[in-house]
Amino acid sequence: xxxxxxxxxxxxxxxxxxxxxxxxxxxxxxxxxxxxxxxxxxxxxxxxxxxxxxxxxxxxxxxxxxxxxxxxxxxxxxxxxxxxxxxxxxxxxxxxxxxxxxxxxxxxxxxxxxxxxxxxxxxxxxxxxxxxxxxxxxxxxxxxxxxxxxxxxxxxxxxxxxxxxxxxxxxxxxxxxxxxxxxxxxxxxxxxxxxxxxxxxxxxxxxxxxxxxxxxxxxxxxxxxx
Numbered sequence: 001x002x003x004x005x006x007x008x009x010x011x012x013x014x015x016x017x018x019x020x021x022x023x024x025x026x027x028x029x030x031x032x033x034x035x036x037x038x039x040x041x042x043x044x045x046x047x048x049x050x051x052x053x054x055x056x057x058x059x060x061x062x063x064x065x066x067x068x069x070x071x072x073x074x075x076x077x078x079x080x081x082x083x084x085x086x087x088x089x090x091x092x093x094x095x096x097x098x099x100x101x102x103x104x105x106x107x108x109x110x111x112x113x114x115x116x117x118x119x120x121x122x123x124x125x126x127x128x129x130x131x132x133x134x135x136x137x138x139x140x141x142x143x144x145x146x147x148x149x150x151x152x153x154x155x156x157x158x159x160x161x162x163x164x165x166x167x168x169x170x171x172x173x174x175x176x177x178x179x180x181x182x183x184x185x186x187x188x189x190x191x192x193x194x195x196x197x198x199x200x201x202x203x204x205x206x207x208x209x210x211x212x213x214x215x216x217x218x219x220x221x222x223x224x225x226x
Contacts, residue, residue, distance in 0.1 A: 016043075016194055017079065018068060019051045023059035025067035032071035038198045039189045040072075042151075042167060048073045049098055052090075053080030061093035120156070127152065127166065137173075148188060157181065169196075171215075180213040181225065195220050 020028060036043045050068060052059070065075050077098035081087045087097060121135035123142045129149030133140065140154035145162035152158055152166065155173040163184040171178030171193035178192055185207055188199050192215050203222060210225040 016046060016196070017049045017051050018073070019053070019080075020064065021054050023055050023064065025060070025063045028064065029067040029070050032068060032073060035198065036072045038200070039167065042169075042189055042191075042196075044072045046073055047076045050075055050078045050095075051080040052078055052086070053082060055086075057083060057086035057089055059089075061090050061095060065093065065095060121154075126162070129166075134172075140170075154178070160184075167191075176215050176218070178214075181211075182213070183210045183225075185209055185211050190220070192220060 018032070022028065048068065050064065052064075061078075068075050075095065077096045078090050079098045081090060081097060090097060120139040120141050121133075123133060123140070124144060126144045127133060127142060127146045127150040129147045132151040132153065133142075135154040135156065135158075137155050139156035139159065140152055141159045141161075142152065143161050146152060146160055146164045146166040146168075148165040150166035151169070152160070153169045153172050155175065155178075156170070157178050158168045158170040158180045160168065160180075160182045163186060164182045165186045165188065167189040168180050168182070168187055169189075169191040170180050174193050176193045180190055180192065185202070187202065190197050190202065190213055192213065195215060195218065197220055206222050206224065211222050212225050213220060213222050215221070
C-alpha cells in the first residue's frame with residue numbers, strides 16, 4: 001500500500017490577537033498601520049486573529065478583514081463571538097471562527113515533555129542590527145549588547161546583560177511561564193508567548209533600568225530587578 005501524500009497532525013502556533021473596539025474600517029486600518037510601522041519586521045505580513053468581543057453583529061465583517069489586511073496583516077480567524085447571529089454573519093463573510101485557549105499547559109509529575117529544554121544558548125558578542133538569533137527549546141543568554149533592528153527569539157527565557165535596543169521574544173513556542181531579564185532596557189519590542197509591547201507601550205519609568213518582564217493573567221507585567 002502506497003504512503004499517503006499528506007498527513008494531518010495537531011500542532012500549536014503563537015499568534016497575535018487584534019482586539020477591535022470600533023467597527024470603522026478606516027480607523028482600524030490607520031491604527032494598525034501605525035503599529036506595523038513601529039515594528040515592521042515583526043508585524044508585516046504577520047498572521048493575526050481578530051477578537052470582536054466588543055462589537056455587535058451588525059458590523060461589516062468583510063470590510064473589517066480588508067482593513068486589517070490593508071495594514072499588512074493576514075487574518076487567519078475571528079475570536080470573541082458572543083451570539084449566534086454574530087457567528088453566522090462572520091461565517092457568511094468567509095472568515096473562520098476560533099476559540100482562544102488560556103495558553104496554559106498543565107504539568108504533572110507524570111508528564112513527559114515532547115521537546116525538553118536543552119542547554120541554554122549563550123551569545124558573548126554584540127548582536128548587530130539585522131541579526132536574528134533563535135534559541136530552540138532553550139533559554140537565550142546574551143552577555144553583550146543588542147542593537148536596534150536585531151531580534152532575539154527563544155522558546156525559553158531571554159537574559160540580556162548588555163544594553164537592549166532590539167526586539168526580544170521569549171516563550172516563542174507558547175510557554176507562558178517564560179520571562180525576559182534585561183540589565184538596560186531600551187527595546188523596540190518585548191514579547192512573551194505572543195503577548196507584546198512595542199517601545200511606546202513600555203512604561204517609561206522602566207526604560208534604561210534593569211528589569212524582569214513576565215506574564216500575569218495573560219498580560220505583560222514589568223518590575224525592577226533588585
